[in-house]
Amino acid sequence: MVDDNKLTVRAVERALDILLCFTDASDLSLTEISGRVGLHKSTVHRLIASLESKGFLVRHAETDKFRLGLRIWELAAGMSQTDDPAVLLLPEMERLRDIVGETVSLYVRDGLERIRIQAVQSNQAIRRVARVGVRLPLYVGASSKILVAFADPETLEELKKSEDWPNGPERERFLEQIREARRLGYATSIEEREEGAAAIAAPIFNRSHKLVAALAVSGPANRLTMEQMKQDAPIIVEAANRMGKMIR
Template identity: 60%
Template sequence: MEDRKLTVRAVERALDILMCFTKHNELGLTEIAGMINLHKSTVHRLMTTLEEKGFVIRDAATEKYHLGMKVWELSTHLSQNDDPSVMLLPAMERLRDQLGETVSLYLRDGKDRIRIQAVQSNQAIRRVAQVGARLPLYVGASSKVLVAFAPLGEQQDLLNDPEWPDSIDRNGYMRQLKEITERGYATSLEEREPGAAAVSVPIVNRSGVVTAALSVSGPVSRLSMNTLHEFAPVLIEAAREMGLMIP
């Protein structure tokens, strides 16, 4: 029984290491050890195993690690029938061509949102959205959409979280959520990223459940608040059609 517990713990630690790469392209042993609060020697043993299995690759010149081809190989076997990032990609490309800006798809994961798909704008000056990016739920148009259409209990849990930034007034945030549910979309101007603007809407599946947030973003030089409001009806209709594709 003790050996089984140790084995499970080792798996947990290995997965914690891999999750470190959701926010960084490359990391050294010391950085990883600090991020997951483990001794450097323990991390080294785990990294050696992950490297042997092809999940990470070590750069001999920099002594830093990055994800290996095994991660990509696993991702290619995701079920396309159930994966929104695959199912909705053609519709996202059509929306990009219609509006001329970057289109992103987000899912909620605990206290974060994850960009699971993005179609980049074709314009020379554009906002590049990195797929796989993990972002906080308390700021940004798509974050506010995912929170606004979540159950009240989940909203309260987020607002009462010790990590909630003191700079964001909870009462004001709740008023924003109410406005978002009433009009059906959220906007943001340089809330999370200087020079960037976005508008986002919920995607409701055929069962009536909000499953994702659809967002269009770009530079504030092109996306004024008036433009964001003009884009909103187009996004709402696109999200409605996308929702019909999801069980």
Template identity: 35%
Template sequence: MSNSELDSDGGGRASVQSVDRAVTILEILARRGETGVTEVATELGVHKSTAFRLVAALERRGLVEQAGDRGKYRLGFGIIRLAGATTAQLDLARESRTVCERLAQEIGETVNIAILEDLHAINISQVRGPAAITGYNWVGQRTPVHATSSGKVLIAFQMDPTLCDPLERYTPETIVSAAALRGQLDEIRLRGYGFTLEELEVGLNAVAAPIRGDGGSVVAAVSASGPSYRLTTDRIPEVAALLVSGARQISERIGFYQ
């Protein structure tokens, strides 16, 4: 594939040339295995200094690596890592789907799966509850770990998470003291589930339980959330039991054996 082929996207500047070239380099390396800069340049139809800089940019980010000090290049572990992130999330989302659908039906509220990233909970899957008022889609959203049930559960099982003090307030009920939050995390580890009461949004309650991976570590959380007039404080134990059970099923499906 030459540049003239890349440019034939439909007139004008239809793409980002450098990105196209970089992706082509990844494909060349995928096909050819270990390849030198000059060979990449020849196949790409660019100057070898251009090829070198593009390869170096990919190398810097781990998508390409050099075989030895000086010489041929090959695809790096960064590709595997990206692919792994994709398939791991796909696996988790797929394996948990039917369990989440059942939970949403049983609990009557919206159910979400979240993973931890840089002290944020990121939702990767959602099943809307039958009585859901709002159609808000949480998937892809990052939420603060100290003000969400999933977030609390995720950090409760982390090694010594670094917490700000004070934490950010979202409602009058938000826990802003790191000490108070640590106390709640201790309770979560003892009870096996966590919850929030109008801590992220006024009128919004949530309960969450930990999902474990094949090493036993907590890799995700499943939660149910709803309006506080429906998901009342006295319903929490019942909802928690359902979530803990569902979380165990999901854990077993993704390879956790106790």
């Protein structure tokens, strides 16, 4: 006999999986959603109908594709701006962008991944475009080094056990970079994850000195050179410290 409670929970999980499909896409067809969540079209159709009825999804009549509905934005508007770093720190991020002239991002750790929760794009013609909501691995990149270096020791131990954790010289190099980040108070990366891109990141601590996020500045590697990043480091660290004082 099937437990009705388990069926209900499973339906909720599947509905949430459908909504999460839109973290990296604005419009999706029934077939595309079905493929992403690994469910039969008939099941997905029923779940989408429920989400439509509550305003979480809307269907475009001409393309027959779905997109997020206004109810999602109503929920987002209900978030406390005093508690949400993505909202609270945005003016300071814009201020930093205007000083260094490059794209500024805010990352938080979620398990063994990092998520970009806010971004302010550079005003320069050639720039690195950072998309909010993107999930990235925790073992590469300046922000990853910060989120590991200044997190609880258990985070690094958990990362070491991951199948994605690099082996051999790459592992030792990453561990050395983490030690260097702790010593300097910031981390850098040049073309580690993306060809032609460079980044520098610093930790944001709250008033209890608990790591909240990584503040990153990124741009083209030919402009954001190691020399330039070292020059910008005190500015970025100071900005991160200032942002930390704003967080309860």
